Amino acid sequence: MATLVLVHGSWLGGWAWERVVPGLRALGHTVFCPSLAPAAPGVGLRTHIAEIVALIDRHGLTDVVLVGHSYGGMVITGAGYERPRRIRQLTYLDAYFPSPGQSAFDLQPVLREACDAAAALRPEGEAWLIPPFGFEAMGLAAGDLEQVTARARPLSRATHEEPLPGPASGHPHPPATYIRFGGSPYFADAAHTALRRGARLLTIEGAAHLAPLTDPERVRAALDRSR
Template identity: 80%
Template structure:
C-alpha cells in the first residue's frame, strides 16, 4: 500500500492509469501500467461499453525522474461496440490528456519539449534535451516545432510598417508590428506595394499606420485605408531633423567662425597661428602629389643615391610610386607597407571613395577658407594606447586636398625594377615592370 502511494506521488502525471510495477533499469526507469476498468464511449456512435475484446500494448516516454528517462509500458483495452449497426465494431480506448494517437510521448512531455524547441529551435534544443534526460534528434525537434500552433494575433489599432534587408542589395522583406506594444505581427516577402495591400485588405480595422518615408508603403496604405492616419516614425523624424540642422549649420559656417570668441593669448594660441600661416603658405604654393614626388626625386639627385629602397605607408604609396617612375635607375625596390597601390592616372580619392566622402562631410562643417584641407582623423580606430594616441594626435598635421585629388602622373620612362607589398604576402614579380596585381592574385603577386 505504501509503495502504491509512493508511485502515485512520484508519477502523479500518470494518475489516469493504474501503475502495476516500477523497475530500475539504470539510466531508465521502466513503469508498467494499465488503463482503469471503467466503461468508455464508442469512438464513432458514442454508446458506452465495458465489454473487452482484447488488449493492446503501447510504449511511451514520460517526463524524467531524478535525471533518468521514464519509459511507460501501458496495456490498453480493445472494446466491443454494443450497437450492431455501428461502423466501428471494435475500438481502442483513449486516455485523453495523457496519450494521443500515433504518439510515443505523453502529452505533458510533448508540451515541455514544444516549449523548449520554441526557444532554441532544432540542434540547440536537441543538445539541451539530451542533458535533461529527454534525448531527441534535431529532426524530431523541428517536427515538434512545426506542430506548435501559431497563436492568433489580434490586429491592433495602430501598426508600424518598415522594410529590412535579408541580404543587402539583393533581398528584402516587410515587417509589420504593433506600434503600441512593439509585438511582431507579420513578416511579408519583398517590399512591394501589392504585397502590403493584400495584407491590409485581409486585416480590416486599422486606424493608423506608422511608417518611414517610403512612397511605396504610403501609396499602398492610401489605396486600402484612405481614412487611416499615416504617421512618420520617430527615428526618421530625428534623422531628417538632424540632416536639416547639419545642412543649415554648414551653409552658415563662415558666420559661425566670425561670431566665435577671439582666440586666447598664450603659447598654444601662438603655435596655432603659426601652423595656420604655414598651412596657408603651402596652399599658395600649390602643394599636391607632384610636390611630394618632386621632394623625393630632389633628395635622390642631391645626394646621388643609388640602389634606393622606397618604403611608403598609406598615402605614401602614391608618392613612392611616382618617385620610382621618375628615378627608375636609382630605385632598387619599392615597398608598400599597408599603402595605396596605384596605377598611372589614379588618385588617392579614386582608390578610397569612402575617405573622399568623409572629407567632404568634414569640409562642410568647417569655415570656407579651411575647406581645402584634410584634417587628421581616424587614429582612434588604430588600436593605439592612450599615451601613443596623445603623442600622435599632438604631431598630426592637416594635408592639402590636392595631394589626394591629383592623379598619379604617367611615367616618363620605363618603370622601376621591383615593388613589394608588406600587407600580408611578399612576392617579387617576375617582370621588372611595375604592375597591378592580377585578378584573383594575392597582395604583391
Template identity: 85%
Template sequence: MMATFVLVHGSWLGGWAWERVAPRLRESGHTVMCPSLAPAGPRVGLRTHIAEIVALIDRHALTDVTLVGHSYGGMVITGAGYERPQHIRQLVYLDAFFPSPGQSAFDLQPVLRDACDAAAALRPEQEAWLIHPFGFETMGLAAADLEWVTARARPLSRATHEEPLPEPASGHPHPPATYIRFGDSPFFADTANTALRRGARLLTIEGAAHMAPISDHERVGAVLGRTI
C-alpha cells in the same frame, strides 16, 4: 646585404613617424632617411611630394634605393619610381595605396573622399583646401601612442589626395614592388590583392594594425630588413 632605405610617411604625419623603425634598420647597418613631406599649402599636392623625393635622391646621389611608402606614401613612392627608376632597387608598400597612372587617392578610396567632404562641411569655407587629421582612434594605437600621434599630426592639402598620379616620365621599367599587408588593418586588404595580381611580392604581418610603424615597429623593421 646593406641597403639605403628612404621611408615616406602617410597622411598627416612626418618623418617623426619612423622614429621607432629607423633605429632598428640602422643598427643592422643600413642607411636610413626619413624625410618630412611639405606641409599643407594652397599649391602643395601629390606632384609636390613626388618632386621632393626625387630631389632627395638627386641631391644625395642615391642609387639602389629601397623606397618605402606607408599609406598615402604609396602614392608618392610610385610617382618617384616613375621619375627615377634606374636609382631604385625596389618599392615597398606598407599598407599603402598602390596606384596606376591617372589614379588619385580619392579615386582608389571614394569612402575617404566622402569622409573628408563631411568633415570639410563643418569648417569655414576658406579651409576647403585642407584635410584635417581624423580617424587615428581606429588605427590600432594604444592610448599613449594615440596621444603622441594626435599631438604631432598636421593638416594636409586636399590636392595631395585629389591629384592623379602622373604618367611615367621615362622609358625605364618601373622598379619591382613588394607589398606588405598589415593583417588587422581593413583599409588596404583589397589593395594588397591588386598588388599581387599586378606582380608585386606580397608579405603579411599578421595582427598588425594600420599604424604598425608606430604600434608594431619591431616587426615592421624586421620585415623591411628581410625585403632586400
C-alpha cells in the same frame, strides 16, 4: 646593406618612423625619413613626388629601396616613374598601389566622403584642407593616440585629388614588394591588386594600420627581409 627612403602616410611626418629607424640603422642600413611638405595652397601629390626625387638627386642615391606607408604609396610610385634606374625596389606598407591617372580619392571613394564631411566642419575658406581624423580606429594605445593627435597636421586636398603622373621615361618601373598589415582593413584591395600585378606579397599578421608606431620591431624585420 640597403639605402632606404621611408615616406610617411597622411597627416604624419618623418617622426612616424622614429621607432623603426634605430633598428634599421643598427643593422647597418642607411635610412632617410623626410617629412613631406605641409599643407599650403598649391601643395599636392606632384609636390611630394618632386621632394622625394630631389632627395635622391641631392644625395646622389642609387640602389634605393623606397618605402611608402599609406598615402606614401602614391608618392613612391610617382618617384619610381621619375627615377627608375636609381631605385632597387618599391616597398608598400599597407599603402595605396596606384596606376597612372588614379588619385587616392579614386582608389578610396569612401575617404573622399569622409574628407568632405570633415572639411565641412572647418572655417570658411579652408575647404582645400583635409584635417586629421580617424586615429581612434587605428589600434593606438591611449598615450600613443594622444601624441599622434598632437603631432598630426592637415593635408592639402590636392594630395589626394591629384592623379598619379605617368612614367617620364621608357625604363621599366622598379619591382615592388607589398607588405600587408593583417589587422588593418584599409588596404586589403590594394594588396590583392599588387599581387595580381606581380608584386611580392608579405603579411605582418595582426598588425594595425599604424604599425610603424604600434609594432615597430616587426615592421623593421619585414623591411630588412623584403629588401
